[in-house]
Amino acid sequence: xxxxxxxxxxxxxxxxxxxxxxxxxxxxxxxxxxxxxxxxxxxxxxxxxxxxxxxxxxxxxxxxxxxxxxxxxxxxxxxxxxxxxxxxxxxxxxxxxxxxxxxxxxxxxxxxxxxxxxxxxxxxxxxxxxxxxxxxxxxxxxxxxxxxxxxxxxxxxxxxxxxxxxxxxxxxxxxxxxxxxxxxxxxxxxxxxxxxxxxxxxxxxxxxxxxxxxxxxxxxxxxxxxxxxxxxxxxxxxxxxxxxxxxxxxxxxxxxxxxxxxxxxxxxxxxxxxxxxxxxxxxxxxxxxxxxxxxxxxxxxxxxxxxxxxxxxxxxxxxxxxxxxxxxxxxxxxxxxxxxxxxx
Numbered sequence: 021x022x023x024x025x026x027x028x029x030x031x032x033x034x035x036x037x038x039x040x041x042x043x044x045x046x047x048x049x050x051x052x053x054x055x056x057x058x059x060x061x062x063x064x065x066x067x068x069x070x071x072x073x074x075x076x077x078x079x080x081x082x083x084x085x086x087x088x089x090x091x092x093x094x095x096x097x098x099x100x101x102x103x104x105x106x107x108x109x110x111x112x113x114x115x116x117x118x119x120x121x122x123x124x125x126x127x128x129x130x131x132x133x134x135x136x137x138x139x140x141x142x143x144x145x146x147x148x149x150x151x152x153x154x155x156x157x158x159x160x161x162x163x164x165x166x167x168x169x170x171x172x173x174x175x176x177x178x179x180x181x182x183x184x185x186x187x188x189x190x191x192x193x194x195x196x197x198x199x200x201x202x203x204x205x206x207x208x209x210x211x212x213x214x215x216x217x218x219x220x221x222x223x224x225x226x227x228x229x230x231x232x233x234x235x236x237x238x239x240x241x242x243x244x245x246x247x248x249x250x251x252x253x254x255x256x257x258x259x260x261x262x263x264x265x266x267x268x269x270x271x272x273x274x275x276x277x278x279x280x281x282x283x284x285x286x287x288x289x290x291x292x293x294x295x296x297x298x299x300x301x302x303x304x305x306x307x308x309x310x311x312x313x314x315x316x317x318x319x320x321x322x323x324x325x326x327x328x329x330x331x332x333x334x335x336x337x338x339x340x341x342x343x344x345x346x347x348x349x350x351x352x353x354x355x356x357x358x359x360x361x362x363x364x
Contacts, residue, residue, distance in 0.1 A: 040066040102169050
């Protein structure tokens with residue numbers, strides 16, 4: 021068995037003159053959960069459909085577990101997909117929904133239902149086989165859709181915006197369920213979302229797409245702490261991007277003020293600098309730091325959010341709720357705990 025689950029080699033998908041996916045190359049490892057992330061229209065869903073065989077490439081080669089599947093139809097790829105809408109049959113009970121693919125592929129009904137029962141047990145749905153989808157919660161419906169996909173024993177499991185129909189609290193629980201299941205079964209998963217927090221929470225690797233191309237690919241930590249440019253810095257969570265100058269190791273100047281900060285090695289000279297909102301500590305006015313004034317203050321329960329006017333521009337700052345609060349109009353000093361020089 022190949023160490024790689026999926027390989028794209030300069031894959032392009034054009035719709036007329038529009039290149040939805042433009043000469044994309046990547047290699048996704050076996051047993052990993054890889055998220056395709058990006059804004060609407062960036063090419064992530066088209067890329068997923070190319071993996072699934074629902075679209076065929078205009079150019080390039082697609083390999084799954086060492087096998088060239090570029091021109092194979094979806095049914096020949098042993099790929100399973102969980103759709104945004106779940107696509108459960110409302111007139112069938114849970115057991116029938118999960119067994120459906122096996123029956124269509126020629127399995128005897130009794131054998132298909134036995135496999136379906138075992139998969140329901142694996143996903144914590146034991147005892148729900150006789151219920152209709154309408155009698156389940158959103159999270160349970162999601163797991164039924166996953167069970168229906170997994171019972172076919174796919175080489176790769178695909179998720180297309182799987183949590184978009186769930187409320188915020190349920191989204192967190194179901195994404196944890198998906199991640200736990202993926203780890204426990206050693207599945208190779210490709211997961212599409214536009215939600216940065218979701219991508220950070222579930223992924224081994226994140227592939228950020230922009231205008232049909234890969235903008236940057238890496239672990240969640242790498243993309244958050246070492247973004248390639250201002251687009252990645254801002255897309256992978258909030259970021260204050262300011263013009264400044266690197267003076268030397270751990271020393272920068274912004275807004276005419278020299279500051280000490282933690283940062284990776286970067287040549288001295290002018291640079292774009294990204295500062296995460298949580299990497300800024302607010303101190304009383306007059307203390308060492310970048311002087312500023314609170315324009316807006318908001319209490320969010322666990323955190324406080326501020327907009328601080330400075331000589332470098334307005335900075336967005338997030339502090340723990342337990343930290344010293346500051347009022348609108350109050351003078352402060354901004355200490356930049358960590359700064360990210362962006363690559364030119």
